Amino acid sequence: xxxxxxxxxxxxxxxxxxxxxxxxxxxxxxxxxxxxxxxxxxxxxxxxxxxxxxxxxxxxxxxxxxxxxxxxxxxxxxxxxxxxxxxxxxxxxxxxxxxxxxxxxxxxxxxxxxxxxxxxxxxxxxxxxxxxxxxxxxxxxxxxxxxxxxxxxxxxxxxxxxxxxxxxxxxxxxxxxxxxxxxxxxxxxxxxxxxxxxxxxxxxxxxxxxxxxxxxxxxxxxxxxxxxxxxxxxxxxxxxxxxxxxxxxxxxxxxxxxxxxxxxxxxxxxxxxxxxxxxxxxxxxxxxxxxxxxxxxxxxxxxxxxxxxxxxxxxxxxxxxxxxxxxxxxxxxxxxxxxxxxxxxxxxxxxxxxxxxxxxxxxxxxxxxxxxxxxx
Ligand SMILES: *Cc1c(COP(=O)(O)O)cnc(C)c1O
Numbered sequence: 001x002x003x004x005x006x007x008x009x010x011x012x013x014x015x016x017x018x019x020x021x022x023x024x025x026x027x028x029x030x031x032x033x034x035x036x037x038x039x040x041x042x043x044x045x046x047x048x049x050x051x052x053x054x055x056x057x058x059x060x061x062x063x064x065x066x067x068x069x070x071x072x073x074x075x076x077x078x079x080x081x082x083x084x085x086x087x088x089x090x091x092x093x094x095x096x097x098x099x100x101x102x103x104x105x106x107x108x109x110x111x112x113x114x115x116x117x118x119x120x121x122x123x124x125x126x127x128x129x130x131x132x133x134x135x136x137x138x139x140x141x142x143x144x145x146x147x148x149x150x151x152x153x154x155x156x157x158x159x160x161x162x163x164x165x166x167x168x169x170x171x172x173x174x175x176x177x178x179x180x181x182x183x184x185x186x187x188x189x190x191x192x193x194x195x196x197x198x199x200x201x202x203x204x205x206x207x208x209x210x211x212x213x214x215x216x217x218x219x220x221x222x223x224x225x226x227x228x229x230x231x232x233x234x235x236x237x238x239x240x241x242x243x244x245x246x247x248x249x250x251x252x253x254x255x256x257x258x259x260x261x262x263x264x265x266x267x268x269x270x271x272x273x274x275x276x277x278x279x280x281x282x283x284x285x286x287x288x289x290x291x292x293x294x295x296x297x298x299x300x301x302x303x304x305x306x307x308x309x310x311x312x313x314x315x316x317x318x319x320x321x322x323x324x325x326x327x328x329x330x331x332x333x334x335x336x337x338x339x340x341x342x343x344x345x346x347x348x349x350x351x352x353x354x355x356x357x358x359x360x361x362x363x364x365x366x367x368x369x370x371x372x373x374x375x376x
Contacts, residue, residue, distance in 0.1 A: 003362045005316030007355045008180035009246060009253065017241035026237055030208070033240035040247050041176075041191060045166040049194040051207050052243075054235045056155040056177030056190035060088035062233055063151050063173040063192060065206050066199045067123055069094045074120040078108040079325045079342040081127050085153045086324050094122070098325040100339035104281045105129065106321075106349065109341065110138040117146050124150050128167050130292035131157035131183075132282055136170050149173065149196065158183060159254045161287040172196035178243055183257055183291055183356075184250055186243035189235050206230040253356050257290030260354055260363060264293040267367035271295075276374050293352050294320070295370075300347040306373055307350055313369040316353060322346045 021027060034052050041050035053059040061084075069075065071093030077086045079098035086096045097116050102109045106129040113124060124143055126134045143150045150171030154160075157167040158176055168174030173196065178189030194203045204214045210230025215221045246253075264279075271277045278296040282288060297303040303319065310317045323342040324330060352366055 001316045002314030003353050003366060005318050005353050006181055007357045009184060009356050011245060014242045014245045017245045018238055021237045021241045029234035029236050031237045033237045033244050034234060037240050037244050037247060045169060047169045047193050049200055051192050051203060052235055052240060053190040053192055053233045055188050056175045057084040058233055059175035059190040059192040060084055062206060064088045064092050065229060066203060069122055073122040074118060075122055076113060076116055076124045078127050079323045079339045080106050080321050080345050081324055085127055101341040101345055103341050106345045107134045110135040114142050121148060124148055125153060127153040128157040131160035131289040133162035133167055133286040136162045156291045157289055159250055160289040163285050168193045169195050183253055183289055184246040186239040189239050189243055207233045254289045256356050260358055261290035261293050263363055264352060271374055293354050294349050297348045303348050303350050309373045310369055315366050315369055318351050320349055320351055
Protein backbone atom coordinates (compact mmCIF):
# COMPACT_ATOMS: atom_id res chain seq x y z
CA UNK A 1 0.00 0.00 0.00
CA UNK A 2 1.53 3.35 -1.03
CA UNK A 3 -0.47 5.17 1.61
CA UNK A 4 -1.35 2.66 4.35
CA UNK A 5 -4.44 3.07 6.49
CA UNK A 6 -2.38 3.35 9.66
CA UNK A 7 1.26 3.73 10.66
CA UNK A 8 2.13 3.38 14.34
CA UNK A 9 3.78 6.48 15.79
CA UNK A 10 7.57 6.11 16.11
CA UNK A 11 9.55 9.03 17.49
CA UNK A 12 12.95 7.33 17.52
CA UNK A 13 13.98 8.19 21.06
CA UNK A 14 11.77 5.52 22.65
CA UNK A 15 14.92 3.38 22.51
CA UNK A 16 16.76 5.70 24.87
CA UNK A 17 14.09 5.22 27.52
CA UNK A 18 14.20 1.46 26.93
CA UNK A 19 18.01 1.58 27.28
CA UNK A 20 17.60 3.08 30.71
CA UNK A 21 15.36 0.16 31.70
CA UNK A 22 18.28 -2.12 30.78
CA UNK A 23 20.59 0.05 32.86
CA UNK A 24 18.24 0.06 35.84
CA UNK A 25 17.58 -3.67 35.76
CA UNK A 26 13.87 -3.70 36.60
CA UNK A 27 11.97 -5.05 33.62
CA UNK A 28 8.81 -6.19 35.39
CA UNK A 29 6.04 -3.68 36.01
CA UNK A 30 5.18 -1.08 38.62
CA UNK A 31 8.68 0.39 38.61
CA UNK A 32 9.86 3.93 38.05
CA UNK A 33 8.57 4.29 34.47
CA UNK A 34 5.13 2.95 35.40
CA UNK A 35 5.03 5.44 38.26
CA UNK A 36 6.30 8.25 36.04
CA UNK A 37 3.66 7.64 33.36
CA UNK A 38 0.88 7.49 35.95
CA UNK A 39 2.15 10.77 37.38
CA UNK A 40 2.32 12.24 33.85
CA UNK A 41 -1.33 11.31 33.26
CA UNK A 42 -2.44 12.71 36.60
CA UNK A 43 -0.47 15.96 36.23
CA UNK A 44 -1.30 16.58 32.59
CA UNK A 45 -5.03 15.93 32.83
CA UNK A 46 -5.75 16.48 36.51
CA UNK A 47 -6.93 12.86 36.84
CA UNK A 48 -7.33 11.82 40.48
CA UNK A 49 -5.72 8.43 39.87
CA UNK A 50 -4.28 6.66 36.84
CA UNK A 51 -3.03 3.06 36.85
CA UNK A 52 -1.29 1.59 33.81
CA UNK A 53 -2.68 -1.66 32.42
CA UNK A 54 -1.66 -4.05 29.66
CA UNK A 55 -4.52 -2.81 27.43
CA UNK A 56 -7.72 -0.79 27.41
CA UNK A 57 -9.49 -4.14 27.48
CA UNK A 58 -7.84 -5.09 30.78
CA UNK A 59 -8.65 -1.62 32.15
CA UNK A 60 -12.31 -2.22 31.27
CA UNK A 61 -12.13 -5.65 32.96
CA UNK A 62 -10.73 -3.91 36.01
CA UNK A 63 -13.69 -1.49 36.01
CA UNK A 64 -16.06 -4.49 35.94
CA UNK A 65 -14.24 -6.00 38.93
CA UNK A 66 -14.39 -2.71 40.86
CA UNK A 67 -18.14 -2.53 40.22
CA UNK A 68 -18.38 -6.20 41.32
CA UNK A 69 -20.44 -7.04 38.24
CA UNK A 70 -22.07 -10.48 38.60
CA UNK A 71 -24.55 -12.70 36.76
CA UNK A 72 -27.98 -11.11 36.67
CA UNK A 73 -26.66 -7.55 36.51
CA UNK A 74 -27.37 -5.38 33.50
CA UNK A 75 -24.92 -2.94 31.95
CA UNK A 76 -25.79 -0.31 29.33
CA UNK A 77 -23.33 -0.37 26.39
CA UNK A 78 -23.48 1.23 22.93
CA UNK A 79 -24.01 -1.33 20.17
CA UNK A 80 -21.57 0.49 17.90
CA UNK A 81 -18.53 -0.36 20.02
CA UNK A 82 -15.39 -2.45 20.28
CA UNK A 83 -16.01 -6.07 21.24
CA UNK A 84 -14.32 -5.79 24.61
CA UNK A 85 -16.35 -2.70 25.51
CA UNK A 86 -19.15 -5.25 25.97
CA UNK A 87 -17.09 -8.36 26.73
CA UNK A 88 -15.50 -6.88 29.86
CA UNK A 89 -18.98 -7.02 31.42
CA UNK A 90 -20.48 -10.00 29.56
CA UNK A 91 -17.51 -12.14 30.70
CA UNK A 92 -18.62 -11.64 34.28
CA UNK A 93 -22.09 -12.88 33.46
CA UNK A 94 -23.80 -9.52 33.09
CA UNK A 95 -26.51 -8.99 30.53
CA UNK A 96 -25.29 -6.32 28.16
CA UNK A 97 -28.15 -4.01 27.19
CA UNK A 98 -27.28 -2.30 23.94
CA UNK A 99 -28.28 1.23 22.99
CA UNK A 100 -28.28 2.73 19.50
CA UNK A 101 -25.97 5.46 18.16
CA UNK A 102 -27.11 9.00 17.51
CA UNK A 103 -28.45 9.66 14.04
CA UNK A 104 -25.69 12.23 13.37
CA UNK A 105 -22.83 10.56 15.26
CA UNK A 106 -21.61 7.01 15.97
CA UNK A 107 -21.53 7.54 19.76
CA UNK A 108 -24.37 6.49 22.06
CA UNK A 109 -27.69 8.33 21.68
CA UNK A 110 -27.99 9.98 25.09
CA UNK A 111 -31.75 10.25 24.63
CA UNK A 112 -32.21 6.48 24.39
CA UNK A 113 -30.37 5.52 27.58
CA UNK A 114 -33.04 6.19 30.18
CA UNK A 115 -35.61 3.84 28.65
CA UNK A 116 -33.21 0.88 28.96
CA UNK A 117 -32.49 1.31 32.68
CA UNK A 118 -34.07 -1.21 35.03
CA UNK A 119 -33.66 -2.13 38.70
CA UNK A 120 -30.89 -4.52 37.59
CA UNK A 121 -28.79 -1.89 35.80
CA UNK A 122 -25.36 -1.49 37.42
CA UNK A 123 -23.54 0.92 35.10
CA UNK A 124 -23.71 3.06 31.97
CA UNK A 125 -20.79 2.57 29.60
CA UNK A 126 -20.09 5.28 27.04
CA UNK A 127 -17.54 5.39 24.23
CA UNK A 128 -16.28 8.69 22.81
CA UNK A 129 -16.07 7.66 19.15
CA UNK A 130 -13.06 9.15 17.38
CA UNK A 131 -12.32 11.14 20.52
CA UNK A 132 -15.52 13.17 20.02
CA UNK A 133 -17.15 13.51 23.43
CA UNK A 134 -20.58 12.07 24.16
CA UNK A 135 -23.15 14.50 25.54
CA UNK A 136 -21.93 14.11 29.11
CA UNK A 137 -24.21 16.62 30.86
CA UNK A 138 -27.27 14.68 29.72
CA UNK A 139 -25.67 11.31 30.51
CA UNK A 140 -24.48 12.47 33.96
CA UNK A 141 -27.99 13.70 34.75
CA UNK A 142 -29.44 10.27 33.87
CA UNK A 143 -26.73 8.48 35.87
CA UNK A 144 -27.29 10.71 38.90
CA UNK A 145 -31.05 10.28 38.70
CA UNK A 146 -30.63 6.49 38.97
CA UNK A 147 -27.53 6.54 41.20
CA UNK A 148 -25.45 4.72 38.57
CA UNK A 149 -21.73 4.99 37.79
CA UNK A 150 -20.57 5.98 34.30
CA UNK A 151 -17.68 4.08 32.74
CA UNK A 152 -15.92 5.90 29.88
CA UNK A 153 -14.32 3.78 27.19
CA UNK A 154 -11.89 6.49 26.17
CA UNK A 155 -9.62 4.25 24.13
CA UNK A 156 -9.65 6.76 21.28
CA UNK A 157 -9.89 10.11 22.99
CA UNK A 158 -6.70 10.82 24.93
CA UNK A 159 -6.29 14.60 25.17
CA UNK A 160 -9.82 15.28 23.93
CA UNK A 161 -12.29 17.29 25.99
CA UNK A 162 -15.96 17.55 26.85
CA UNK A 163 -16.22 21.35 27.18
CA UNK A 164 -13.05 21.84 29.27
CA UNK A 165 -13.00 18.42 30.93
CA UNK A 166 -10.55 15.72 29.77
CA UNK A 167 -12.32 12.59 28.55
CA UNK A 168 -11.79 9.54 30.72
CA UNK A 169 -11.94 11.58 33.94
CA UNK A 170 -15.62 12.60 33.82
CA UNK A 171 -17.32 9.33 34.77
CA UNK A 172 -16.61 7.32 37.92
CA UNK A 173 -14.07 5.23 36.01
CA UNK A 174 -12.42 5.54 32.60
CA UNK A 175 -10.22 3.45 30.33
CA UNK A 176 -7.49 4.54 27.92
CA UNK A 177 -5.75 2.53 25.21
CA UNK A 178 -2.12 2.68 24.15
CA UNK A 179 -2.52 0.14 21.35
CA UNK A 180 -0.38 0.96 18.31
CA UNK A 181 -3.42 2.16 16.35
CA UNK A 182 -4.11 5.05 18.77
CA UNK A 183 -2.67 8.61 18.66
CA UNK A 184 0.12 7.61 21.06
CA UNK A 185 0.98 4.05 22.09
CA UNK A 186 3.39 1.46 23.48
CA UNK A 187 2.45 -1.47 21.23
CA UNK A 188 -0.12 -2.82 23.66
CA UNK A 189 -1.09 -0.85 26.74
CA UNK A 190 -3.80 1.00 28.56
CA UNK A 191 -4.77 2.75 31.76
CA UNK A 192 -7.66 2.91 34.15
CA UNK A 193 -8.65 6.35 35.41
CA UNK A 194 -10.23 6.22 38.86
CA UNK A 195 -12.17 9.44 39.54
CA UNK A 196 -14.66 8.29 42.15
CA UNK A 197 -12.74 8.09 45.44
CA UNK A 198 -14.99 5.21 46.47
CA UNK A 199 -12.97 2.93 44.17
CA UNK A 200 -9.53 4.41 44.87
CA UNK A 201 -8.13 2.06 47.53
CA UNK A 202 -9.60 -1.11 46.08
CA UNK A 203 -8.33 -0.23 42.58
CA UNK A 204 -4.73 -0.44 43.85
CA UNK A 205 -5.37 -3.84 45.43
CA UNK A 206 -7.20 -5.44 42.50
CA UNK A 207 -4.58 -4.00 40.11
CA UNK A 208 -1.82 -5.65 42.16
CA UNK A 209 -3.12 -9.25 42.24
CA UNK A 210 -5.48 -8.67 45.15
CA UNK A 211 -2.68 -7.81 47.54
CA UNK A 212 -1.86 -4.93 49.88
CA UNK A 213 1.60 -4.61 48.35
CA UNK A 214 1.14 -0.85 48.03
CA UNK A 215 1.00 -0.51 51.81
CA UNK A 216 4.03 -2.83 52.05
CA UNK A 217 6.04 -0.75 49.57
CA UNK A 218 5.18 2.34 51.57
CA UNK A 219 6.59 0.64 54.69
CA UNK A 220 3.21 0.57 56.42
CA UNK A 221 3.15 -3.22 56.91
CA UNK A 222 5.84 -5.90 57.29
CA UNK A 223 4.72 -8.21 54.52
CA UNK A 224 2.00 -8.18 51.93
CA UNK A 225 -0.92 -10.58 51.79
CA UNK A 226 -3.78 -11.77 49.65
CA UNK A 227 -6.69 -9.57 50.74
CA UNK A 228 -9.13 -9.40 47.81
CA UNK A 229 -9.91 -10.56 44.29
CA UNK A 230 -7.48 -9.27 41.71
CA UNK A 231 -5.28 -9.90 38.71
CA UNK A 232 -1.96 -9.16 37.06
CA UNK A 233 -2.86 -5.91 35.33
CA UNK A 234 0.24 -3.82 34.90
CA UNK A 235 2.56 -3.79 31.88
CA UNK A 236 6.33 -4.28 31.93
CA UNK A 237 8.68 -1.36 32.43
CA UNK A 238 9.74 -1.75 28.79
CA UNK A 239 6.25 -0.73 27.69
CA UNK A 240 6.01 2.01 30.28
CA UNK A 241 9.35 3.48 29.16
CA UNK A 242 8.23 3.51 25.52
CA UNK A 243 4.97 5.18 26.56
CA UNK A 244 6.74 7.73 28.76
CA UNK A 245 8.50 9.07 25.68
CA UNK A 246 5.35 9.22 23.57
CA UNK A 247 3.19 10.77 26.28
CA UNK A 248 5.73 13.57 26.47
CA UNK A 249 4.78 14.74 22.97
CA UNK A 250 1.04 14.07 23.14
CA UNK A 251 -0.01 17.68 22.61
CA UNK A 252 2.16 18.01 19.51
CA UNK A 253 0.85 14.72 18.12
CA UNK A 254 -2.78 15.65 18.74
CA UNK A 255 -2.24 19.06 17.12
CA UNK A 256 -0.96 17.38 13.96
CA UNK A 257 -3.80 14.83 13.98
CA UNK A 258 -6.34 17.60 14.32
CA UNK A 259 -4.80 19.60 11.51
CA UNK A 260 -4.87 16.55 9.19
CA UNK A 261 -8.47 15.91 10.27
CA UNK A 262 -9.40 19.49 9.34
CA UNK A 263 -7.72 19.13 5.92
CA UNK A 264 -9.95 16.13 5.19
CA UNK A 265 -13.02 18.00 6.37
CA UNK A 266 -12.18 20.94 4.13
CA UNK A 267 -11.15 18.83 1.15
CA UNK A 268 -14.26 16.65 1.22
CA UNK A 269 -16.94 19.15 2.20
CA UNK A 270 -17.86 19.69 -1.46
CA UNK A 271 -18.96 16.03 -1.60
CA UNK A 272 -21.13 16.60 1.43
CA UNK A 273 -22.68 19.64 -0.25
CA UNK A 274 -23.47 17.46 -3.27
CA UNK A 275 -25.22 15.08 -0.91
CA UNK A 276 -23.12 12.01 -1.79
CA UNK A 277 -21.40 11.52 1.58
CA UNK A 278 -21.57 12.73 5.15
CA UNK A 279 -18.46 13.93 6.99
CA UNK A 280 -18.09 13.74 10.79
CA UNK A 281 -20.25 16.13 12.81
CA UNK A 282 -18.68 17.53 15.96
CA UNK A 283 -21.05 18.96 18.58
CA UNK A 284 -20.11 22.34 20.13
CA UNK A 285 -19.33 20.70 23.48
CA UNK A 286 -16.65 18.40 21.98
CA UNK A 287 -13.00 19.34 21.52
CA UNK A 288 -11.65 16.22 19.87
CA UNK A 289 -8.15 14.87 19.19
CA UNK A 290 -8.41 14.08 15.47
CA UNK A 291 -8.26 10.33 16.09
CA UNK A 292 -10.54 9.23 13.25
CA UNK A 293 -11.75 10.82 10.02
CA UNK A 294 -14.55 8.96 8.34
CA UNK A 295 -17.13 9.29 5.59
CA UNK A 296 -20.63 7.85 5.64
CA UNK A 297 -21.71 6.82 2.16
CA UNK A 298 -25.25 6.38 0.81
CA UNK A 299 -25.12 2.57 0.80
CA UNK A 300 -23.00 -0.38 1.91
CA UNK A 301 -22.21 -1.25 -1.71
CA UNK A 302 -20.94 2.26 -2.31
CA UNK A 303 -18.81 2.08 0.84
CA UNK A 304 -17.31 -1.26 -0.18
CA UNK A 305 -16.68 -0.01 -3.73
CA UNK A 306 -14.98 3.12 -2.38
CA UNK A 307 -12.67 0.97 -0.22
CA UNK A 308 -11.77 -1.09 -3.35
CA UNK A 309 -11.27 2.07 -5.42
CA UNK A 310 -8.92 3.51 -2.79
CA UNK A 311 -7.05 0.21 -2.65
CA UNK A 312 -6.54 0.26 -6.44
CA UNK A 313 -5.13 3.74 -5.98
CA UNK A 314 -2.68 2.41 -3.37
CA UNK A 315 -4.57 3.83 -0.40
CA UNK A 316 -5.63 1.86 2.67
CA UNK A 317 -8.99 2.55 4.28
CA UNK A 318 -11.18 0.60 6.65
CA UNK A 319 -14.70 0.19 7.89
CA UNK A 320 -15.09 -0.04 11.64
CA UNK A 321 -17.24 -1.59 14.38
CA UNK A 322 -20.06 -3.97 13.49
CA UNK A 323 -23.26 -3.61 15.53
CA UNK A 324 -22.64 -5.78 18.58
CA UNK A 325 -26.33 -6.59 19.05
CA UNK A 326 -26.06 -8.64 15.83
CA UNK A 327 -22.98 -10.61 16.97
CA UNK A 328 -23.17 -14.43 17.01
CA UNK A 329 -22.23 -14.43 20.72
CA UNK A 330 -25.07 -12.11 21.72
CA UNK A 331 -28.13 -14.14 22.68
CA UNK A 332 -30.87 -13.34 20.18
CA UNK A 333 -33.53 -13.20 22.86
CA UNK A 334 -31.61 -10.36 24.47
CA UNK A 335 -32.48 -7.72 21.94
CA UNK A 336 -35.90 -6.59 21.01
CA UNK A 337 -35.12 -3.20 19.55
CA UNK A 338 -33.77 -2.37 16.13
CA UNK A 339 -30.73 -0.12 16.08
CA UNK A 340 -30.80 1.58 12.69
CA UNK A 341 -28.08 4.10 13.44
CA UNK A 342 -25.56 1.54 14.73
CA UNK A 343 -26.35 -0.54 11.63
CA UNK A 344 -25.90 2.49 9.38
CA UNK A 345 -22.43 3.21 10.77
CA UNK A 346 -21.53 -0.51 10.58
CA UNK A 347 -22.50 -0.71 6.93
CA UNK A 348 -21.71 2.70 5.50
CA UNK A 349 -18.82 4.20 7.46
CA UNK A 350 -15.27 4.20 6.04
CA UNK A 351 -12.20 5.51 7.85
CA UNK A 352 -9.44 7.31 5.90
CA UNK A 353 -5.66 7.16 6.55
CA UNK A 354 -4.89 9.43 9.50
CA UNK A 355 -1.66 9.29 11.48
CA UNK A 356 1.17 11.55 12.61
CA UNK A 357 3.43 10.44 9.74
CA UNK A 358 0.87 11.14 6.97
CA UNK A 359 2.34 13.76 4.60
CA UNK A 360 0.34 16.69 3.26
CA UNK A 361 0.96 15.51 -0.30
CA UNK A 362 -0.16 11.98 0.60
CA UNK A 363 -3.31 13.33 2.13
CA UNK A 364 -4.02 15.49 -0.95
CA UNK A 365 -3.77 12.36 -3.07
CA UNK A 366 -6.26 10.53 -0.87
CA UNK A 367 -8.69 13.44 -1.21
CA UNK A 368 -8.24 13.50 -5.01
CA UNK A 369 -8.83 9.76 -5.35
CA UNK A 370 -12.06 10.11 -3.39
CA UNK A 371 -13.14 13.12 -5.46
CA UNK A 372 -12.44 11.07 -8.61
CA UNK A 373 -14.55 8.19 -7.35
CA UNK A 374 -17.60 10.39 -6.95
CA UNK A 375 -17.15 12.22 -10.27
CA UNK A 376 -16.78 9.09 -12.43
C1 LIG B 1 -8.86 0.20 20.58
C2 LIG B 1 -10.10 0.17 21.36
C3 LIG B 1 -10.26 -0.67 22.47
C4 LIG B 1 -9.28 -1.74 22.83
O1 LIG B 1 -8.06 -1.28 23.21
P1 LIG B 1 -6.95 -2.36 23.62
O2 LIG B 1 -5.92 -1.48 24.27
O3 LIG B 1 -6.47 -2.98 22.35
O4 LIG B 1 -7.57 -3.31 24.54
C5 LIG B 1 -11.40 -0.59 23.23
N1 LIG B 1 -12.36 0.29 22.91
C6 LIG B 1 -12.25 1.11 21.86
C7 LIG B 1 -13.34 2.08 21.58
C8 LIG B 1 -11.14 1.07 21.03
O5 LIG B 1 -11.05 1.88 19.97
